[in-house]
Amino acid sequence: MEILEVTDLEKTYRSPDGEDHRVIDVPRFSMAAGEHMALRGASGSGKTTFLNLIAGILEPDGGDVTIDGQKISAMPENLRDRCRAANMGYVFQTFNLLQGYTALENVLLGMMFGPGADAARARLLLERVGLGNRMNYRPRQLSVGQQQRVAVARALANRPKIVLADEPTGNLDQALAAEAIRLIRGVCDENGAALLVVSHAPEVLEVFGRVEWLGDINRATRSRTVSGPRVASQ
Amino acid sequence: MNFMMWRLRLGVLAIALRSVRHHFLSSAITVLSVALASGLVMAVFAINTQTYNAFTGGPIGFDAVVGARGSQLQLVLNTVFHLETSPGNIPWDLYSGLESNPAVELAIPYAVGDNYEGFRIVGTTEEMFTRFEYQEGRRFQPQSGGRIFDSTQREAVIGSFVSERTGLVAGSQFTPYHGLIYDRQQQHDEEYTVTGVLEPTNSPSDRVVWIPIDGVFRMPGHVLRGAGGVYRAEEGIEIPDEYKEVSAVMLKLRSPQAGFMLDQAINRQGQAATLAWPIAHVMAELFEKIGWVVRILELVAYLVVAVAACSILASIYNTINERRREFAILRSLGARKSTVFSAIVLEASTIAALGVVWGYAIYGAILYGASIVVRAQTGVVLDIFRWDPILLVAPAAIVALGALAGIVPAFKAYSTDVATNLSPTT
Structure with a gap:
């Protein structure tokens, strides 16, 4: 069963000099429920835009994004917000934790806009990511690795059907990155969530059974000059 | 459920409160500007209401005042509120006539001309204490140990x-000063003994x-001109x-008709005196005249409220x-646009609400200060805790x-x- 289906997805940006640049032109892309996959691509190739379109943060110029049978791309903004809170978890490259809130509150805030704050589950998730003794710490009191774990716990708090992770190990060293990706995959597995990770870190890519090159699915990327080595999908 | 959980369950309020704390x-x-x-x-509205009520319907006890020909307002201010100077004197037989007038329930003479350390000395009869009621059922009553x-x-x-x-108490002796304005050079020779201190009435009489x-008639230096010479x-x-x-002469009338009758006889047909009646009406006219100040x-x-509202706007x-x-x-976590909108409006409301809560303290301080001044100047006591609809209306309007x-x-x-303001794109 497909948890994510993308068809004829298009997104164009207008540059400051007034020229239109098509960033996303994906005829078809899908993921099965519980599937883990990595998406790689060159810098500026539209990876974050693609994730934001899937998450409903951006509105496409054309095409459809369907999450668990719901066409999120056709929804008005408020329903997209609701759908995102109910079905998706998002781990950002810079974690995007709210600085004024503790680790526990950050996780609870993620729940607040979904099914509702569940302190027991928030604590459980923080313990699961190894932060049982840091729940009342604010982000700036945590190390980068610990902040990343809070972001993972928050992304999984609402039992999402799909977790999107945008360069989740971008700020971590190699050892921490490998540990972080193991953690994300493990927690997603425990929750039966599909996982779409954008990364070009080899230590991340090597653990995924399915790795896609954005240029292969995005005609807009293919039509532009793309820098960087291309590694065969595994 | 602990306090933090309670706050988080409140959602929008939690975000608003956190922001207030964060900034x-x-x-x-x-909050301070809103409180001020x-x-x-x-305070402006409450002081105005309380002074208006005190001067137009406070514990006066008399219906009318008869005095020398002239301003009714001056007459009332002089005799009822013990302010201003006396417009002149009236002969004793006018008092006697009023005292025996069947339309008059009580007539009490009032004679001024001296002071003690700025407090007006009023000559009157014992009836002021034995018959006159400044409020229904309440008379001037000496405190324990005193007598009239x-x-x-x-x-x-x-x-x-x-x-x-x-500092005068029962048993103290004092020497009056001539005139209504305290002048050390104008001291009389005669000594008076205080026989009693009256229970507070929260009226201008507390200053008398x-x-x-x-x-008063016999005070050295005083002359009587009742017979012309x-x-x-x-x-x-x-x-x-x-x-x-x-x-x-201060009058308590038997009926409102008596007031009309005396008004006709003294103000319209007579030439010798002025009747100020009804007292509340005379004072209300004064407030109308100075209404523009209020x-x-x-x-x-x-305008200060408008500035406070602008400061809320600017600060947020x-x-x-x-x-x-x-x-x-927040949006990426699923918060709707309306949630963010509500959080900001709620934050502004919270600041305003905190402001009005502190505003009660400011109100109390202003009223306390004003009450000291007003009491010292007029004897009227402003009550900080007196209910006034403005105490609810103003805070609600400000929030x-x-x-x-x-x-x-x-x-x-x-x-x-959302997309533009999240983490930098890869």
């Missing part, structure tokens, strides 16, 4: 405020030194009534740019205005583009 200094300054505005507007004066002696009964300020009316009272010799004169004060208070608006990422994160002020920054937050 503590600017929030605190804004709220306190000021409540003996009309044949140089004795005095003093108001509670006089006692408080001068009451002595027997004969004492000059008469000086002499020790041990009774003063003929035709020479006596009083500053005014309106200006109200306008200033409104200035934080919006630095908080765009916060809004984007509503605060919420309104939050709408501008809320729209700015509402329009935050």
